[in-house]
Amino acid sequence: MREAAGRWAARDVTARRTQPAHDLSAMDGYAIRFEDMPGPWTVIGESAAGRPYAGSVDCGQATRIFTGAALPDGADTVLVQEEAARDGATLTLAGEGPAHQGRNVRRRGLDFSEGATLVAAGQRLTPARIAVAATGGHATLPVRPAVRVAIAATGDELVPPGSTDPTALPESNGVMLAAMLADLPVEIIDLGILPDNLEALREAFASVEADLLVTTGGASVGDHDLVQPALKAAGGSVDFWRIALRPGKPMMAGRLGDTVALSLPGNPVSAFVTATLFVRPLIAHLAGAADPLPKPIPAVLGEDLPANGPRIDYLRAAMFDGRVHAAAIQDSSMLLTLARSTCLIIRPPHAPAAAMGDSAEILMLA
Numbered sequence: 001m002r003e004a005a006g007r008w009a010a011r012d013v014t015a016r017r018t019q020p021a022h023d024l025s026a027m028d029g030y031a032i033r034f035e036d037m038p039g040p041w042t043v044i045g046e047s048a049a050g051r052p053y054a055g056s057v058d059c060g061q062a063t064r065i066f067t068g069a070a071l072p073d074g075a076d077t078v079l080v081q082e083e084a085a086r087d088g089a090t091l092t093l094a095g096e097g098p099a100h101q102g103r104n105v106r107r108r109g110l111d112f113s114e115g116a117t118l119v120a121a122g123q124r125l126t127p128a129r130i131a132v133a134a135t136g137g138h139a140t141l142p143v144r145p146a147v148r149v150a151i152a153a154t155g156d157e158l159v160p161p162g163s164t165d166p167t168a169l170p171e172s173n174g175v176m177l178a179a180m181l182a183d184l185p186v187e188i189i190d191l192g193i194l195p196d197n198l199e200a201l202r203e204a205f206a207s208v209e210a211d212l213l214v215t216t217g218g219a220s221v222g223d224h225d226l227v228q229p230a231l232k233a234a235g236g237s238v239d240f241w242r243i244a245l246r247p248g249k250p251m252m253a254g255r256l257g258d259t260v261a262l263s264l265p266g267n268p269v270s271a272f273v274t275a276t277l278f279v280r281p282l283i284a285h286l287a288g289a290a291d292p293l294p295k296p297i298p299a300v301l302g303e304d305l306p307a308n309g310p311r312i313d314y315l316r317a318a319m320f321d322g323r324v325h326a327a328a329i330q331d332s333s334m335l336l337t338l339a340r341s342t343c344l345i346i347r348p349p350h351a352p353a354a355a356m357g358d359s360a361e362i363l364m365l366a
């Protein structure tokens, strides 16, 4: 169960027991019969959590009881100790007492009954769902295997992080993607930096053993954009290339044997947005999610926005003072702008100009 966090239930998880299994006290006090109100009572024993009272409570009798303890047979109500006075075995009311029968009692089955669906197939195994499954009598949870994701950066200009060489560019998409998938059930296969060379790319792709191959860079139309030709040369095929999305237009999806190939643009912000919209949902789908897509939520615009063109646009923005504020420059190379953003404002294709105070859909960023 400790390895189930963040995965998705592969089957329905049903309760193997009823919770609570008995009527339990919700408070520290005395178990009584409500019809005996307003007392007095004779205290005949004690019921503690894990150590129930063996006998039963008759007319005029009470037991000491503690939170989580089973209500003795015959008792139906708990008088809290703050409203009780005790003198030896004699108990008297020292306050208003319980207002109704069953007060301060958690009835058997209050939370759930045996056979109830605790987690439905395809639901995320959140902390609370893991806990409810444990309470329901489970020690393991059904999940799919981790998704094997091979990640490759492409580009002759790239060097591993750490370099300040003015003739090179630190490779950042690999660490960004790994961080974006850190909360998902993945096994990452790091293919590092691949050169802008058809044969080198073909060879690297042909030997990939993964459920998903994610590349960045080399996705567009330049002479050195070789990911698509290399995928085909390796025996793969293209499902779609270029989409009406900004940033992220040159994204490609294809197949290589049993591996799904997603070729993301090299611009870091384009890679981020396409990973948000395609890579993460696809991994969630492969991991068994019933509902893998990101969930836009409404927000109030902090500034006017111009009309949008034909591509759906995801504007880097920050949420403060209860409103969303788009960054002034929306260039898909600008990582510091992305790093300062807390959400993306979604501008549908051909959206008309929007005014400050209008509502817009956003995606919150983790």
Ligand SMILES: Nc1nc2c(c(=O)[nH]1)N[C@H]1C(S)=C(S)[C@@H](COP(=O)(O)OP(=O)(O)OC[C@H]3O[C@@H](n4cnc5c(N)ncnc54)[C@H](O)[C@@H]3O)O[C@H]1N2
Residues within 6 Å of the ligand: 153, 154, 155, 157, 158, 169, 170, 171, 172, 173, 174, 216, 217, 218, 219, 220, 221, 222, 225, 247, 248, 249, 250, 264, 265, 266, 267, 268, 270, 332, 333
């Ligand atoms: N004539 C056209 N040119 C371009 C078009 C187009 O439609 N016609 N599309 C533009 C769009 S939109 C994008 S986005 C870019 C992305 O194209 P590529 O996927 O081929 O990306 P690259 O050229 O390889 O790289 C773009 C940019 O990003 C830097 N980069 C690449 N990989 C990394 C990495 N792993 N870490 C950090 N930075 C990276 C790279 O150095 C470039 O500066 O194409 C437009 N061009």
Ligand code: MOO
Residues within 6 Å of the ligand: 245, 246, 247, 248, 249, 250, 265, 267, 270, 332
């Ligand atoms: O769509 Mo590109 O992704 O403009 O940056």
